[in-house]
Amino acid sequence: xxxxxxxxxxxxxxxxxxxxxxxxxxxxxxxxxxxxxxxxxxxxxxxxxxxxxxxxxxxxxxxxxxxxxxxxxxxxxxxxxxxxxxxxxxx
Amino acid sequence: xxxxxxxxxxxxxxxxxxxxxxxxxxxxxxxxxxxxxxxxxxxxxxxxxxxxxxxxxxxxxxxxxxxxxxxxxxxxxxxxxxxxxxxxxxxxxxxxxxxxxxxxxxxxxxxxxxxxxxxxxxxxxxxxxxxxxxxxxxxxxxxxxxxxxxxxxxxxxxxxxxxxxxxxxxxxxxxxxxxxxxxxxxxxxxxxxxxxxxxxxxxxxxxxxxxxxx
Numbered sequence: 001x002x003x004x005x006x007x008x009x010x011x012x013x014x015x016x017x018x019x020x021x022x023x024x025x026x027x028x029x030x031x032x033x034x035x036x037x038x039x040x041x042x043x044x045x046x047x048x049x050x051x052x053x054x055x056x057x058x059x060x061x062x063x064x065x066x067x068x069x070x071x072x073x074x075x076x077x078x079x080x081x082x083x084x085x086x087x088x089x090x091x
Numbered sequence: 092x093x094x095x096x097x098x099x100x101x102x103x104x105x106x107x108x109x110x111x112x113x114x115x116x117x118x119x120x121x122x123x124x125x126x127x128x129x130x131x132x133x134x135x136x137x138x139x140x141x142x143x144x145x146x147x148x149x150x151x152x153x154x155x156x157x158x159x160x161x162x163x164x165x166x167x168x169x170x171x172x173x174x175x176x177x178x179x180x181x182x183x184x185x186x187x188x189x190x191x192x193x194x195x196x197x198x199x200x201x202x203x204x205x206x207x208x209x210x211x212x213x214x215x216x217x218x219x220x221x222x223x224x225x226x227x228x229x230x231x232x233x234x235x236x237x238x239x240x241x242x243x244x245x246x247x248x249x250x251x252x253x254x255x256x257x258x259x260x261x262x263x264x265x266x267x268x269x270x271x272x273x274x275x276x277x278x279x280x281x282x283x284x285x286x287x288x289x290x291x292x293x294x295x296x297x298x299x300x301x302x303x304x305x
Binding site: 052055056059060062063065066067069070073 | 249252256287291294295298
């Protein structure tokens with residue numbers, strides 16, 4: 001029983017650490033948006049093209065956060081929930 | 092992450108996502124049938140809407156792929172309208188976004204992937220296409236394969252993760268503050284994020300097809 005509790009607790013901590021990736025990606029995407037604003041301020045007539053490039057770049061750099069989210073969802077839904085059921089049976 | 096199965100048709104299990112996929116398909120089919128019933132040379136009424144949608148997608152595709160990209164316009168338009176309506180339908184109380192299920196997004200990404208590779212084979216010929224996996228050096232072949240697989244993975248997980256994450260956040264807010272506060276959050280996650288993710292999914296699909304054709 002103790003072992004299962006330790007596994008669940010460490011997965012919870014690990015999921016929290018994995019989601020730090022989301023914060024990092026937030027910093028990066030904010031930087032991209034700031035640069036795009038600078039570019040639009042310099043050349044307002046290129047706004048459409050700059051916005052398209054900005055969204056594409058942000059979407060691709062978001063992959064890191066998406067992988068972290070996928071790992072966390074996989075851990076929580078396929079490892080923690082069955083273990084939680086086992087723990088409840090034991091209690 | 093098991094699907095929530097509602098009922099069985101003979102032995103075919105119908106999950107919540109599948110049922111709502113059928114509903115979205117029905118809405119799209121009936122709407123496009125009604126909108127394109129009597130087309131005229133000079134557009135009038137709802138025909139403006141159809142022409143704007145087709146023109147917008149066609150400009151987007153030919154901007155990236157050139158005039159030969161016209162063949163991809165129906166596919167991209169289908170993907171865009173399906174993803175957009177699927178994201179928006181999550182705002183309706185009791186409804187379930189088909190894109191909130193990983194299966195739907197993986198299927199969409201796989202369609203784009205297969206279409207891109209088939210188009211590359213048709214355009215460049217089989218052996219030139221095969222040689223593309225051994226560029227720039229032959230021992231980079233495994234890395235190229237992993238790159239192709241991760242393309243499908245990230246393309247599908249991006250849409251799924253955004254919609255599903257927004258849904259989880261909305262669920263938590265519902266539990267804590269059931270009144271007033273969920274409405275602006277719903278507008279943000281349901282409508283605005285849905286529209287942005289549709290644009291991202293469409294542009295990435297075009298970019299991936301272009302990448303394979305080069």
